[in-house]
Amino acid sequence: MAHWRGGLDEAAVQEADMLKVGIVGLGGISRSHLQAIATLDGVEVAAVADLLAEPRTRIMREYGVAKGYASHTELLADDEIDAVAITLGHQLHHRLTVDACRAGKHVMVEKPMALDLRQCDEMVAAAEESGVKLMVGLTQHFGGPAMKAKEILDAGEIGPLVTAVSYMCKNWNYAGRRPQYRSRFHGGGMWMTNGVHVVDRLTWVMASQAVSVSAAIGTRAHYQAADDTSTVFIRYKNGAAGIAIAVAYADGAPLHDCVMYGTRGSLRFSGDSLQIGKDDEWTDVPFPVPPAGMTEQWRAFVEAIRLDIEPPAHGQWARHVMEILFAAEESALTGREVALSAGPAWETQSAGAPVSTRHGWI
Numbered sequence: 001m002a003h004w005r006g007g008l009d010e011a012a013v014q015e016a017d018m019l020k021v022g023i024v025g026l027g028g029i030s031r032s033h034l035q036a037i038a039t040l041d042g043v044e045v046a047a048v049a050d051l052l053a054e055p056r057t058r059i060m061r062e063y064g065v066a067k068g069y070a071s072h073t074e075l076l077a078d079d080e081i082d083a084v085a086i087t088l089g090h091q092l093h094h095r096l097t098v099d100a101c102r103a104g105k106h107v108m109v110e111k112p113m114a115l116d117l118r119q120c121d122e123m124v125a126a127a128e129e130s131g132v133k134l135m136v137g138l139t140q141h142f143g144g145p146a147m148k149a150k151e152i153l154d155a156g157e158i159g160p161l162v163t164a165v166s167y168m169c170k171n172w173n174y175a176g177r178r179p180q181y182r183s184r185f186h187g188g189g190m191w192m193t194n195g196v197h198v199v200d201r202l203t204w205v206m207a208s209q210a211v212s213v214s215a216a217i218g219t220r221a222h223y224q225a226a227d228d229t230s231t232v233f234i235r236y237k238n239g240a241a242g243i244a245i246a247v248a249y250a251d252g253a254p255l256h257d258c259v260m261y262g263t264r265g266s267l268r269f270s271g272d273s274l275q276i277g278k279d280d281e282w283t284d285v286p287f288p289v290p291p292a293g294m295t296e297q298w299r300a301f302v303e304a305i306r307l308d309i310e311p312p313a314h315g316q317w318a319r320h321v322m323e324i325l326f327a328a329e330e331s332a333l334t335g336r337e338v339a340l341s342a343g344p345a346w347e348t349q350s351a352g353a354p355v356s357t358r359h360g361w362i
Contacts, residue, residue, distance in 0.1 A: 019302055020046035022081040022105075024072045024096060025088030026055040029110060033085045034063050036294035043302050049075040072096055076103035083133075083305065086110060089180050090187030094119035097134070101126035106133040106305050108298075112196040112325070113318040115187045120322050124315040128351065135301045135311040136318035140201040141359070142296040145269040148287035149258075152276065153205060158262030164242040166202035168194045169255040172248035174222050182224035189226025190248035191217055191325060198244040199234070199328075200313075200321045201258050208238035209347060210324050212339045217332035221250040232328045237346065244328075300359055310353040320347065 021037060023030050023045055030048075037045055047067040050056045056068040069075040075084070076099060083106035086096045094114040100107045107127065113136045114120045127134035140146055152158065172190065180186035181193060203210060215232040222228050228248040235241045259268040266277030275282040290296050297313075304311035327338040349355075 017042065018046075019043040019305065020080050020082050022047040022049065022075045022078065022084045023059075024049045024075060024084055024086050024100075025092075026050040026052075026059050027087060030059070030085070030087045032292070032294050033087060033108075033298070034059070036292040036298045038063070039291040039295045040298060040302065042306075043298070047075050047078055047081055072099065076100055076105060081105060083108065083301075089178075090192065091115060091180060094123060097123045098126045101130045101132050101134065104130055104132060106301075108135050108137060108301050110137045111139075111200075111318075112187060112192050113315070113322050117319065117323060117326065120315070120319040124319060127315055133301070133304050133311050134315040135304065136313050136315065137294075137297065138197070138200045138313040138318065138321070139294065139297060140197050141204060141313055142290070142294065142300070143271055144287040144289045145271065145274040146201070146258075147296065147359075148274055148285060149260075149267055149269045150205065152267060152285070153207070153260070153262075158260070158265035158267055158276070160263055161206060161240055162261045162263060163240060164202055164205055164258065164260040165245065166198045166205075166242065166258045167245045167255045168198045169245070169247040169249060169252065170194065171252070171254070172222060172228055172250065174224070174250065182222075182226055184226040189224075190228045190246050191230045191329070192226075194248070195230050195232075195244065195246035195328075196321060196325060198246050199232070199324050200318075202234065202242045202244050203236075203321060203324065205258060205260055206236050206238070206240060206242055208236035208240065209320060209342075210234050210340055211237050211342075211344060212337050213324055213327040213331050214337040215328035215331040217329060221248065230328065230332075232331075234324060237344065300356065303356065308353065310349070310351050310355045312356065312359040314351070316347070316350065 045065050048059050048065050049069040049072050060068050084100045086109040093109050097107050097109050181188040212235045217227045217230040219227050220229040230246045232244040256270045268275050274285045274287050276285050300312050323340055331338045
């Protein structure tokens, strides 16, 4: 593997210092990764892989990528590649992540992490055994409003949280959605596809680990073998509770807010707005706007590799988020509140790595 020593903020980066990334899977979300990497110094997309020749050729031409492969195994055999982004379907995340870790590549894998906890555990173990970084693309940590909101929370400006509600309601675009995303067998449905963002964001701002879940999940608006509507109540180990709502409507209007009430104020944000509530009124709060949607996500991942620190949204964190999702599904099927496996015990970091002081994740 190529040795990389470059800093993210250096004006000039020598070719030998570049972190070289390979992207596996060239569907729509791959462009967000390509655009974000292009905004950073010290990292470049050196290769792409896709079973289909047409997207390989098109992406290589549009983004100036030097090498294209017909399979992930060919890309993983390339010694120049330091890290990979896995941007294929949910059902492929486990296999491709394990393969990449065992090939000695750092991994950024799209959400949801995997289809069950066994797969999540194998992904975490593969990264630890190979000494590589594993980060899951939980993008809600890295938008301008979300990062500024977390800064406000960490500073104690609205006091300890009393409760929070996290929404993601959107048009499901049924006719244009690929079959695997309409089948829970393949990891599809609104809860796995976008509920993962709602739960991740809620758990992040609550600054605690979940202890139990009670949920109503079902298929209300579409003919498909997966859910489209979820209302989930989550208890946390700090004694607070929050609600995660994910709706894939056939007709309606979008809502992506996260609303928090503390002992000394309130806060709400979405993808393009942030407001603080004081004295019975909402006031707009300015926030930074990254040059691309995933810029800060990739900046954090590259920093974790460069400094050998634990990435935010790392494998163990993402596993916890997935356990909440799976417990919610169990609760919806049984009609009972479901305790997470750790029960009242705290899950603790196992990597033995330093953590960033810039990203306010708990």
